Amino acid sequence: NAGVTQTPKFQVLKTGQSMTLQCAQDMNHEYMSWYRQDPGMGLRLIHYSVGAGITDQGEVPNGYNVSRSTTEDFPLRLLSAAPSQTSVYFCASSQTFWLREKDNEQFFGPGTRLTVL
Amino acid sequence: DAKTTQPTSMDCAEGRAANLPCNHSTISGNEYVYWYRQIHSQGPQYIIHGLKNNETNEMASLIITEDRKSSTLILPHATLRDTAVYYCIVRVPPGNQFYFGTGTSLTVIP
Numbered sequence: 001n002a003g004v005t006q007t008p009k010f011q012v013l014k015t016g017q018s019m020t021l022q023c024a025q026d027m028n029h030e031y032m033s034w035y036r037q038d039p040g041m042g043l044r045l046i047h048y049s050v051g052a053g054i055t056d057q058g059e060v061p062n063g064y065n066v067s068r069s070t071t072e073d074f075p076l077r078l079l080s081a082a083p084s085q086t087s088v089y090f091c092a093s094s095q096t097f098w099l100r101e102k103d104n105e106q107f108f109g110p111g112t113r114l115t116v117l
Numbered sequence: 118d119a120k121t122t123q124p125t126s127m128d129c130a131e132g133r134a135a136n137l138p139c140n141h142s143t144i145s146g147n148e149y150v151y152w153y154r155q156i157h158s159q160g161p162q163y164i165i166h167g168l169k170n171n172e173t174n175e176m177a178s179l180i181i182t183e184d185r186k187s188s189t190l191i192l193p194h195a196t197l198r199d200t201a202v203y204y205c206i207v208r209v210p211p212g213n214q215f216y217f218g219t220g221t222s223l224t225v226i227p
Binding site: 004090111 | 159216
């Protein structure tokens with residue numbers, strides 16, 4: 001298993017440009033999520049999905065869109081990049097969303113480092 | 118709302134036990150405590166979790182107080198590779214949303 005993969009590893013954008021950060025997992029996990037991490041800070045939840053076709057907002061959703069057309073993929077779209085979106089973005093997945101699964105740990109990808117000029 | 122409080126940083130001598138505290142005084146009865154760590158700027162890595170009882174796995178031990186208002190992660194024999202930021206997270210029902218705080222930066226000293 002490759003686990004959770006993210007592309008690209010690094011990206012530089014100009015203000016106003018759009019782009020899509022890719023995330024894929026090969027573990028047949030239902031739950032996927034996106035976080036951002038600013039320097040010296042913990043991770044903050046942007047959006048999450050409990051299964052194909054279902055998405056919802058996290059703590060900091062403004063400026064980002066997501067979709068979940070397949071179980072494997074969960075892309076994050078920046079419609080009009082702003083300098084405030086300069087951050088490291090992490091994608092994560094877990095078997096299910098629901099706490100009934102005792103060992104429902106999240107697996108994180110390696111991150112995408114985004115700079116918006 | 119991180120729901121946890123951790124010291125900003127700690128040092129530990131190589132080979133000694135590292136004890137990382139976490140306060141979660143507002144925790145509810147059905148909320149799990151999870152620990153993750155982040156080495157350099159890699160993706161966070163799962164360490165251990167618990168609800169009421171103490172837990173141990175190949176990486177660490179988790180001690181949860183009887184009133185569940187605090188917990189301690191124990192790395193029994195710290196190595197230089199354990200230098201990382203350690204996050205204590207309370208997982209809020211019904212689902213798998215994690216709210217990270219700023220964590221504890223652990224430095225293992227040779």
